[in-house]
Amino acid sequence: MGRPQTVAELTQLLRDGGYLADRGLATALFVALSLDRPILVEGEVGVGKTEVAKALAAVFGRRLIRLQCYEGIDTNQALYEWDYARQMLQIRALSERQLDADDAVDKLFGPKFLLERPLLEAVRAGDRAVLLIDEIDRADDEFEAFLLELLSDFQITIPEIGTIKAETAPLVVLTSNRTRELHDALKRRCLYHWVGYPSPEREVEIVLVRVPAASEALTRKVVAAVNRLRDLELAKPPGVAETIDWVRTLDALGETDLDARTVDDTLGAVVKERDDLELVRANLDGIAPGA
Amino acid sequence: MPEAGPSSVADAAPQRAPFVEMLVAFGDQLRDAGLAVGSGDVITYTAAMVPLDPTDLVDLYWAGRATMVTRRDQIPVYDRVFRSFFLGEREDIPEPLRLSLHSAAETQSVLQVPATEPGAEGRDEQEVRLGLMASDAAVLRDKSFAACTTEELAALRRIMARMRLAPPRRRTRRTAAAREGRRPDPRRTVRETMRMHGEPSEIFWRRRRLRLRPLILILDVSGSMADYSRNLVQFAYSARRANTRVEAFCFGTRLTRVTRALERRRVDDALEQAAKAVFDWEGGTRIGASLETFLCDFGRRGVCRGGIVVICSDGLDRGDPQVLATAMERLSRLCHRVVWMNPHKGNNRDFQPSTVGMMVAAPHVDLLLSGHDLRSLEELAALLPELN
Numbered sequence: 289m290g291r292p293q294t295v296a297e298l299t300q301l302l303r304d305g306g307y308l309a310d311r312g313l314a315t316a317l318f319v320a321l322s323l324d325r326p327i328l329v330e331g332e333v334g335v336g337k338t339e340v341a342k343a344l345a346a347v348f349g350r351r352l353i354r355l356q357c358y359e360g361i362d363t364n365q366a367l368y369e370w371d372y373a374r375q376m377l378q379i380r381a382l383s384e385r386q387l388d389a390d391d392a393v394d395k396l397f398g399p400k401f402l403l404e405r406p407l408l409e410a411v412r413a414g415d416r417a418v419l420l421i422d423e424i425d426r427a428d429d430e431f432e433a434f435l436l437e438l439l440s441d442f443q444i445t446i447p448e449i450g451t452i453k454a455e456t457a458p459l460v461v462l463t464s465n466r467t468r469e470l471h472d473a474l475k476r477r478c479l480y481h482w483v484g485y486p487s488p489e490r491e492v493e494i495v496l497v498r499v500p501a502a503s504e505a506l507t508r509k510v511v512a513a514v515n516r517l518r519d520l521e522l523a524k525p526p527g528v529a530e531t532i533d534w535v536r537t538l539d540a541l542g543e544t545d546l547d548a549r550t551v552d553d554t555l556g557a558v559v560k561e562r563d564d565l566e567l568v569r570a571n572l573d574g575i576a577p578g579a
Numbered sequence: 580m581p582e583a584g585p586s587s588v589a590d591a592a593p594q595r596a597p598f599v600e601m602l603v604a605f606g607d608q609l610r611d612a613g614l615a616v617g618s619g620d621v622i623t624y625t626a627a628m629v630p631l632d633p634t635d636l637v638d639l640y641w642a643g644r645a646t647m648v649t650r651r652d653q654i655p656v657y658d659r660v661f662r663s664f665f666l667g668e669r670e671d672i673p674e675p676l677r678l679s680l681h682s683a684a685e686t687q688s689v690l691q692v693p694a695t696e697p698g699a700e701g702r703d704e705q706e707v708r709l710g711l712m713a714s715d716a717a718v719l720r721d722k723s724f725a726a727c728t729t730e731e732l733a734a735l736r737r738i739m740a741r742m743r744l745a746p747p748r749r750r751t752r753r754t755a756a757a758r759e760g761r762r763p764d765p766r767r768t769v770r771e772t773m774r775m776h777g778e779p780s781e782i783f784w785r786r787r788r789l790r791l792r793p794l795i796l797i798l799d800v801s802g803s804m805a806d807y808s809r810n811l812v813q814f815a816y817s818a819r820r821a822n823t824r825v826e827a828f829c830f831g832t833r834l835t836r837v838t839r840a841l842e843r844r845r846v847d848d849a850l851e852q853a854a855k856a857v858f859d860w861e862g863g864t865r866i867g868a869s870l871e872t873f874l875c876d877f878g879r880r881g882v883c884r885g886g887i888v889v890i891c892s893d894g895l896d897r898g899d900p901q902v903l904a905t906a907m908e909r910l911s912r913l914c915h916r917v918v919w920m921n922p923h924k925g926n927n928r929d930f931q932p933s934t935v936g937m938m939v940a941a942p943h944v945d946l947l948l949s950g951h952d953l954r955s956l957e958e959l960a961a962l963l964p965e966l967n
Contacts, residue, residue, distance in 0.1 A: 295631070295638070315631070315641035322630040323623065330651060360752025372765035379772060396773065428753060428790075466651070467881035475649040476617070482651045521871075523879060523909065563905065 291321050307336070307343035308486075308494050316481040317344070326439045326460035328424075328475060331483030333465060334527020336494075341420035341461040350459070351413060354420045355406040357427035363434055367444055369403045397448035407435075408452065411444050415456035424474075425464040432474045439477040486528065488515055494528060495535050502535045509546040510535050513575050514558065520571065522564040530558045548572045598633055599625055605664050609647060612660050620647045636665060746824075746887050747967040748789040749915075760786030792915055793824045794963075795883045797873060799892035801831035801864035804922070826882055830869035836877070866896040866936055867903030874909055883914040887966055889959070891920040894937030904939045911943035916966045920959065924949035 292298040298321070299314040309317065313329075317340070320327040329337045345352035355366055363369075375396055404412070410419035421435070438444060442454035462478060464470060486494060491511045496504060511531060518525045526534075537557040543550050551572055559565050568575065606621040624646040631638040640661055648657050756764055767783040774780075827837045870890075877883070888910060896903055911917050921937065924947065941947070946962065949955045 293630075311637060312641045312644065315638060316645035319627040319631070319642055319645055323626055325623070327645070358752070360754070362753065370766065370769070372769050375769050376772070379769075383776070383778075428751065430753070465880060467884075469650075472615070472649070476619070479623075479645040480649050481645055482654060521875065523875065563909065 292318065294318075301347045302343050303497075305343045305347035306497050307339060307347075308490065308497060309340070310486070310490065313340070313481055313483065316479055320479050321459060323479075324442075324457035326462060326478045328462045328464065328470070328478040328480050329483060330464045330466055330480070332485060332525070332527055334529035335483045335485060336528055337463040337483055338420065338422055341418055341422075341463075344459060344461070345418040348418070348459075350415070351417045352420060353406050353410045353413065353417050353458075354422060356422050357424050357431070359426060359428055361427050361431055365405060366407050366431070366434060367405050368408045368446060369405060370397070371401045371403050375401050399449065402446070402449070407438055408444055410458045410460070411438065411442060411452055411454045414442075414454045414458055417458045419458045419460045421460065421462045423465060424462050425467045425470065429468070429471060432471050436473055436477065439474070485518065488512065491515075491528060491531060495532055498532050499535050499539065502539050503544065506538060506544060506546065507535055509576070510538065513546060513551065516575050517558065517568065520567060522559065522567065523561050524559075524564060526558040533557045546576050548576050551576045598628075602628065605643065605660070606647065608660050608664055609657065612656050614647065614653055614656060615649070616647050639665060746792045746794045747915075747964055749792055749885060749967070750787045751790045753788050753790075754785040755788045757784055757786040760784035762786065791824055793826065793883070793886035795886050795888045795914070796825065796827045797834075797870070797888065797890045797892075798827065798829050799831070799864060799866070799890075800829045801895075804864075804891075804893055826877070828873060828877075830864075830866070830873075832865050832869075834869040834872040834876075864892070864895055865898040866892055866894065866940075867898040867900070867906050870906035870910060871902060874906060874913070878910065878913050883910070886914050887916050887918065887963065888914045889918045889920065890940075891922075892936075893921055893923050894919075894934040894940060896934070896936035900935050900939045903936055907940045907943040911945075916945045917943060918946045918948065918959065918966070919944040920948045920955070922949055 292301060295311070295314050295318045298318045299309055299311075302309045302314070302317075316327060319325070329340060331337050341354075342352060344350070378396055378401070402408075406419070410417050424432070424435075439460065442457045443451050445451045485491075488511050491514075492504070492507050495507045495511065496502060499507075514526050514531045514534070534554065534557045537554045538546070538550065541550075541554070543554075552569065555565060555568060559568050602625050603621055606616045606624065609616045624643055627642040627646055628638070631642055633639070643661065644654070644657055648654055754760075754762060756767060762785045764783040764785045768780060771780040771783065772778065825838070827841055829835050829837050907917075919937075919940065946966065948959055948962070
């Protein structure tokens, strides 16, 4: 599918794919697509940062290539790796058959023995892919340096082979939960967007899109309750993902109303810390009033 | 997409030069307001406006925010500059352009710069006012470090400069080539094998690397600690310079992150910045509430995970002890070790905490030290590497 021509068109496309983007996010994504720039999405936990990439891949019919970052991730897991076992066997075969070594050794470090990891895969796929570099803040800061060449030029340099450049730029989405500051060099190569909590009306809309079976009246009550929870200064305030989980939970239990009892029974879907549970249980009537 | 590159901006420039000039001027204003906006960012902004509607304020706002803002805390500044530049007080926008700026009708969204983003700036003022109401002892004034005598500063600096803080190390998941280790290093082994014409060489190894744990300093700068504050900020500064993985916070009635202020290169600049950042200099103390803020705003995001937290305070808390107890318990679960420096401990080895705050916090503290002079700070520097 071609690129959208206007922000409104992109918003509509995403909406059709089940993702409601507000004007700010849609504009940022539109600019990222138009300028072929990576986009860094930061925000509270559970506001749909990862979902953006999934939705983009779905609506444009592109392949989603996901790199989940973790501490200690390095080039072997993110960019490429040589297939050492096959190289060893090849060396053995060569020495037994006494082949002409010059050419054979060159081949040892050729594409045949190269294992693709997500970043190399994305460079090769070009604009047929959406590359999601998830939770970049979880990787240690050394890893950010590996990404710089990719993010600015969409190319990867492998010493033994040379530089592999993407023919067309993939759409790159990076997400971060801000457990640490990212390096400025990385940020400079990306567009930046901060995703906050949606307004209650929008959150109701989002839940209804994701859980079509839910009744609107119940959803409104749940969203109102979640917003009150966010005001309680919890250690882990619930995100939109938790709201969706909560509505699903209530739906699965066949509940049609949200009162103090049902909140108490299903609290585990939204509040996931013991101190928070105690705080919420002490304020149950304030969370689901009018029951 | 080449047509959206900088070159096309140049092509578009002849017809749209005043517009480009306006965007550049906006970038300048942002730079004046303290945002690190490079020429490259302005070019990206201009390029971003090509496929968008340049007369639509909403597009102008969001495209600029996506291209020139790189951190959440810059958003309020961006909003302020945007408001003053595009929405009003500015006189020198060319008249025809000003008339053609409108909010496009085809989108339902409304540009609510002031309404949706009250921003940290406004909130700060509000919090300060609330803080004043909450504690009558809170004094809102900028305490300047310039009051420090020159000889004092020079002596401190000489000693602090020699102090190298080395937090304990932990093994990371990242590996490095090593003479011996537990994981084979196939890359080096294959390379070596080829150098030996295919003869299997010795096996090379990798081992997990060691890495310094992060150090988080939470410093009390309230009235009861004022005598020590200057030393403490100096200490925070030298720790920050010696090791990049240091976060520093100051608190009195409320918590302020001073890590960024301490990044300034010159000592005096850093101290001046820190003094500006801490509004409630020498006000009352609310340790519990400040620690709670720390946990909610920073701890939750993992700032102190696996780290060493050093709290410098006398434990004279005006808040609810239960709040402090809960906060300390959560803090001790989140970080690796908690060190508490209490100047009232002095050189007394059998020091028993007498303030309620100290007694409540004590069960969650791994190491209690004094912080009353430079010698005790050196003691901390010496004990730090052993806290594993």
